[in-house]
Amino acid sequence: AQTVTQSQPEMSVQEAETVTLSCTYDTSESNYYLFWYKQPPSRQMILVIRQEAYKQQNATENRFSVNFQKAAKSFSLKISDSQLGDTAMYFCAFMKHNNDMRFGAGTRLTVKP
Amino acid sequence: GAVVSQHPSRVICKSGTSVKIECRSLDFQATTMFWYRQFPKQSLMLMATSNEGSKATYEQGVEKDKFLINHASLTLSTLTVTSAHPEDSSFYICSARSPRAMNTEAFFGQGTRLTVV
Numbered sequence: 001a002q003t004v005t006q007s008q009p010e011m012s013v014q015e016a017e018t019v020t021l022s023c024t025y026d027t028s029e030s031n032y033y034l035f036w037y038k039q040p041p042s043r044q045m046i047l048v049i050r051q052e053a054y055k056q057q058n059a060t061e062n063r064f065s066v067n068f069q070k071a072a073k074s075f076s077l078k079i080s081d082s083q084l085g086d087t088a089m090y091f092c093a094f095m096k097h098n099n100d101m102r103f104g105a106g107t108r109l110t111v112k113p
Numbered sequence: 114g115a116v117v118s119q120h121p122s123r124v125i126c127k128s129g130t131s132v133k134i135e136c137r138s139l140d141f142q143a144t145t146m147f148w149y150r151q152f153p154k155q156s157l158m159l160m161a162t163s164n165e166g167s168k169a170t171y172e173q174g175v176e177k178d179k180f181l182i183n184h185a186s187l188t189l190s191t192l193t194v195t196s197a198h199p200e201d202s203s204f205y206i207c208s209a210r211s212p213r214a215m216n217t218e219a220f221f222g223q224g225t226r227l228t229v230v
Contacts, residue, residue, distance in 0.1 A: 033218070035218075043223075043226075044223055045208075047218070091156060091157070095217075095219065100162055101219050102159065103156045104156060
């Protein structure tokens with residue numbers, strides 16, 4: 001079974017600064033996908049960024065980027081120029097191809113003005 | 114991106130009654146949908162995988178007679194909480210994979226907050 005571990009229950013960052021959220025996972029699969037989802041107070045799950053395991057290049061989406069270390073099974077999220085609207089729960093998720101998605105415990109990020 | 118609609122967004126029911134939650138894929142056909150449960154300040158826990166035209170696959174520890182799942186069409190899956198009790202109060206979220214995304218991404222409904230009184 002795949003497990004996803006987020007070791008930081010809570011994080012805080014000053015507005016405009018950079019923060020990194022950690023995620024590790026355990027799998028014996030070679031073909032899989034990794035995701036970071038944001039869950040604001042509305043509780044709607046919002047995709048932040050995704051990474052295909054077969055791609056060596058780290059994914060980036062504007063202020064969001066990942067550090068994907070496949071051998072170490074690590075998938076951290078870096079948020080640059082943090083904004084107040086980034087305050088939310090962030091979940092790291094793992095999905096095998098054509099399979100279900102499994103989530104880490106989440107990290108509550110607070111961006112302070 | 115693909116759109117998944119979940120209804121109702123909030124429901125309050127009396128203990129002992131049943132509640133049905135709908136999950137619809139609005140602009141794509143979803144052969145597989147997923148149902149998650151989320152307790153306050155916790156993660157999403159997979160309850161079951163809903164397959165169109167066949168029985169759902171339940172995760173270990175999830176009572177299939179308690180949480181009835183029906184996936185009768187390619188755009189609709191329903192979760193019925195039978196004989197609800199206060200401990201069933203939770204946030205339920207559905208998701209679906211879209212063929213447009215080569216089944217490599219999940220799209221989530223807005224969630225349903227169930228309160229059993």
